[in-house]
């Protein structure tokens with residue numbers, strides 16, 4: 617399900633599996649009086665990014681912006697998809713407890729008699745089956761998240777509700793990992809909940825430089841690993857690990873994306889120099905040439921960018 621309606625999975629083509637069109641950390645609305653959201657400006661900026669990545673053959677982008685994060689704008693995503701021709705998949709789901717809506721939902725359940733799991737189940741189901749915030753634009757992916765150092769009770773409840781919805785709707789799940797150690801615990805929780813690992817991507821593998829971290833997760837069949845933060849801020853070691861994993865025969869379990877934020881909401885500022893080059897062409901300009909120089913074939917790269925997303929979204933093997 618894309619923001620403009622259903623698209624056959626074999627037409628998704630080259631897919632970036634974790635990017636953000638507009639984003640701000642929760643709390644950004646505190647600055648709304650001084651820097652209100654300007655959809656037109658966001659649209660112009662995002663269309664420029666889309667034109668740039670289309671040159672590299674990108675046909676699909678997953679907007680991994682959760683429901684409790686500033687900037688998720690289904691109307692913007694629909695306009696962008698219609699104007700650019702790029703398929704965009706919107707997310708429902710929640711950020712880690714400490715950064716996201718944890719306080720709100722805990723208040724609701726402890727002080728107002730609400731059942732957290734049922735409330736989340738209803739939210740995710742509605743955004744997938746009916747649409748996001750009354751826009752009619754449906755979410756096509758579930759995003760769940762854990763903080764550092766491990767999975768909290770609240771986060772486990774988010775996983776439980778998401779897996780229930782995934783089972784009912786067939787929607788796939790991506791994850792956010794804060795610490796570079798929690799991937800295996802996320803996998804265990806998913807298996808305990810009876811989720812289908814072939815429809816799950818454990819995200820932010822770039823947080824770790826240790827290849828054994830990825831290898832231990834690849835021991836569990838099915839799960840995709842998201843090296844979804846390739847950008848100049850991440851270490852070269854995590855990029856080397858991608859090459860090494862392909863060479864070891866795990867190319868059919870990997871996804872690559874940038875976790876790039878195309879438009880930061882809130883008051884404007886100047887980024888630190890190390891942010892320069894964090895743009896969703898990094899994969900094509902920097903990483904793919906590096907992978908090819910190390911012996912990764914065009915066919916293997918196409919497998920990662922086209923075949924893996926297709927299978928992840930339920931396409932044929």
Ligand SMILES: [Zn+2]
Nearest residue numbers: 634636680875
């Ligand atoms: Zn992200």
